[in-house]
Amino acid sequence: MKAELVSVGTELLLGEITDTNAVYMSQRLAEIGVDVHFRHTVGDNLGRITSVLELALSRCDVVIICGGLGPTQDDLTREAISEVTGRPLRPDPVAEEHLREFFRRRGYTPTSNNLKQATCPEGGMLLENTCGTAPGVLVEHEGKAIIAVPGPPPEMREMLQREVLPYLLRRQGDAATILRSRVLRLCDVGESTLVAEIDDIIRGQTDPTVAPYASPGEVRLRLATKAASEEDAVRKLDEMEARLRERVPQNIYGVDEETMEVAVGNALVEREATLAVAESCTGGLVASRVTDVPGSSRYFLGGVVAYSNEMKRDVLGVSAELLKEFGAVSEQCAGAMAEGVRELHGADFALATTGIAGPGGGTPQKPVGLVYIAVADSDGTVCAQHNWPGTRDQFKQRVSQMALNMLRKRILGIPLEAG
């Protein structure tokens, strides 16, 4: 099945907003095996929208239009579909009542502009919008399908998932009509290494599909499946996840929205343990990420951002001799910082970072990018050295990610060298 996507909106052509809808739709269509051959962006202009639709219909099976379904004069998608198919717009009584009810509950009366949203090209059907006022439109015309979805991203996503993708599956003759996906988040592994490791799975699989995406500090594997039922989808995703976990047992730290800080929080809650952090080069970023998690006050006692040597000495108790002999950026200092902040708070686990974020401050012995990360607990203190040159921001992000991962492994009893 060949598809073309049309994004409608003058604000897109002026560069006022980025078309994330087109990206989302492209990904979801790729997952169900629909080929997107062209994507178009067009302003709020009836003639131009119509010309794009005509062109797209002349060479593909399905056209999906996003945007231009609102109540204003500028919203012309419905009119363009009507024009290109020669099907006049008719009021849809069910949608109209739905719209009136929506306004009634908010204490408003809909205007004729609002009611325009409840019109449908003759012979087509409206798709319910559960998060907004603009219904979608679906018209089958001369063997082709024209589908319009609203522009606000939450409305588009919900309608695509609930109505459009199942429709396309049915149209493809697919028995499956449920689409579900799951994202596995991995760290301590590069995308190319991971792909080499699971190449046979990626290549061999058509359902669920498995696609790797690299993002800063981690790699994600997106699993997507078509299924006949919710149970069937979950079963297939579970099976694939289990296969992948067998291959890369130590690398998968989280699923879907489970960030590294959430994974750390879950591990701490499970162990009923508390955490304190001492940061030099990450400057508060580790603490900020830990406290991004709702409920983190259950396990996070606090942190010290020790940028100066005085602070490392006076608040964290790092000895002046140690600082003099090894310097603030050293394995010894990282360890002493972790131990110091652990004692200060009476925490079960403590994490410390010290390094050279740059761009200034590097020397031949201690270049920009050098960092020491230490974790202290009742069993002792472990320390890792890394060298990650890059921008200051990349450095801080990467160190915070790897520090949290080191902590996570320590809490869970995973050997630090592994995975």
Place this chain on the structure above:
Amino acid sequence: MKAELVSVGTELLLGEITDTNAVYMSQRLAEIGVDVHFRHTVGDNLGRITSVLELALSRCDVVIICGGLGPTQDDLTREAISEVTGRPLRPDPVAEEHLREFFRRRGYTPTSNNLKQATCPEGGMLLENTCGTAPGVLVEHEGKAIIAVPGPPPEMREMLQREVLPYLLRRQGDAATILRSRVLRLCDVGESTLVAEIDDIIRGQTDPTVAPYASPGEVRLRLATKAASEEDAVRKLDEMEARLRERVPQNIYGVDEETMEVAVGNALVEREATLAVAESCTGGLVASRVTDVPGSSRYFLGGVVAYSNEMKRDVLGVSAELLKEFGAVSEQCAGAMAEGVRELHGADFALATTGIAGPGGGTPQKPVGLVYIAVADSDGTVCAQHNWPGTRDQFKQRVSQMALNMLRKRILGIPLEAG
């Protein structure tokens, strides 16, 4: 002048990357008065790229193609331009030598694939790429212009600014060929209030143009001008900036890449003053933003993330009585935290935050979103109360922005109520 943009790349159609290039190009073209009527995205397929070019050339004055200029078999933009104009590709000796030199310096010999990048449709010209290997292409054909720029964003931006926009200005018959822009960053003011305040300037101006953009925690005004010379551009931007500063004297905190944390850093450096922070609800985010600035170790001594009452008491010296009487989320506690961390570090300025980030932890008296921000210096301590419900992330971002702004105003001696 009517233009169409073409983005080339199968990875775009699969949703693997977001087309930020199209957004950037659309903005820059809007600034010089070029109307973009259509934007197209097409995969790495010669027939489809050619068909898009043919269509675009049939109805606009200028087509700008981005991507597909690399050395691989998949890079087909040059071939498509050649095909649609009937102009064979010829080696360009200057570009070829440039390319050979590029490889020589890196110790490589270019392959024939690499040398493909130095070919040009007959009668056209190559545009120098100062940041990469792929030159751009410019062909004037039957009264229309076809321009191809490379896909990597830094290369595209540099070439657009240096070659393409000046060319389009000349083509428009514009005497001006220099384009410069400046972004003013404002806080303590909403977009609608700001627009009402400077409506006459926004509406009355054609050069420089003034466009507002709302972003989280601030509003930006983008000034863009066309000029005959660098001096002329700077003069016009300076004049407009001065007019705007007269209207909203207290709100402009930064220019271009000057973030709030940079503005705070500049103010501290100017006063030769030092800073310490004590954070509860922002959880380290304020310290992390302060230390995002290269060289911040000059003025930032350190911070304490005091999530627990024990930490507030033991490290920051907030009295147990105060905590008992007013609670940790109170004006009194914020003030005591700021004073405590200032003393701990011997800092000139100290900033403290305490509040309820949510989603849990709110009460009728102290709801989610309540926050106290305090600044302490040698003149005493000031405290502000706000209520900003929202997601945990929005809350932390907003509090950190407003806390840094409050600090900035205190350092600069701007009354806290003003602007």
